[in-house]
Amino acid sequence: MNVAKWLRDLGLEQYAPAFRDNDIDGKVLRRLTGDDLRDLGVTSIGHRRRLLDAIATLGDRHRAIEASPAPSQAPLAASEAERRQLTVMFCDLVGSTALSRRFDPEDLRELIGVYHRCVADTWPASPALSRSIWVTGC
Numbered sequence: 647m648n649v650a651k652w653l654r655d656l657g658l659e660q661y662a663p664a665f666r667d668n669d670i671d672g673k674v675l676r677r678l679t680g681d682d683l684r685d686l687g688v689t690s691i692g693h694r695r696r697l698l699d700a701i702a703t704l705g706d707r708h709r710a711i712e713a714s715p716a717p718s719q720a721p722l723a724a725s726e727a728e729r730r731q732l733t734v735m736f737c738d739l740v741g742s743t744a745l746s747r748r749f750d751p752e753d754l755r756e757l758i759g760v761y762h763r764c765v766a767d768t769w770p771a772s773p774a775l776s777r778s779i780w781v782t783g784c
Contacts, residue, residue, distance in 0.1 A: 647672030656700055658693055661686065676704055 649670055650662040664686045670678070678686075678701055683694045746754055 647675070649675060652700075656696060658697065661688055661693075661697075664688075672704075675701060 649665050649672065650659070652675075653659050653662050653665065665675075668686060670686070678697075680694055680698060683697055688694050688697060742758075745757065749757065
């Protein structure tokens with residue numbers, strides 16, 4: 647960013663030498679405060695206010711540029727997108743809420759474990775089905 651041109655556009659080109667002598671570039675400019683401007687020799691409150699307002703506008707533009715999404719690859723066509731099938735099963739033991747009030751948590755865990763073992767012993771041997779039974783019951 648050309649700070650001297652920016653100051654000239656604001657009608658405050660008399661401060662260009664002070665900004666140049668203090669190595670004020672575009673990055674530093676966005677972080678200047680009223681005290682910094684006073685230290686740079688901007689004694690007029692009106693000039694400080696104009697500079698601070700212009701700096702705020704620069705910061706808003708800079709944030710808008712940073713916030714805009716970066717160009718990305720074109721989205722995949724529906725036929726090219728990867729789709730995965732997901733099946734979710736939820737099981738609840740009838741009366742488990744009442745059981746949780748009646749039994750100590752460790753005893754309830756043991757009771758549910760007995761149920762799981764019973765189901766695992768009687769259910770057909772299907773790894774996917776067995777896994778879903780154990781996951782939903784835990």
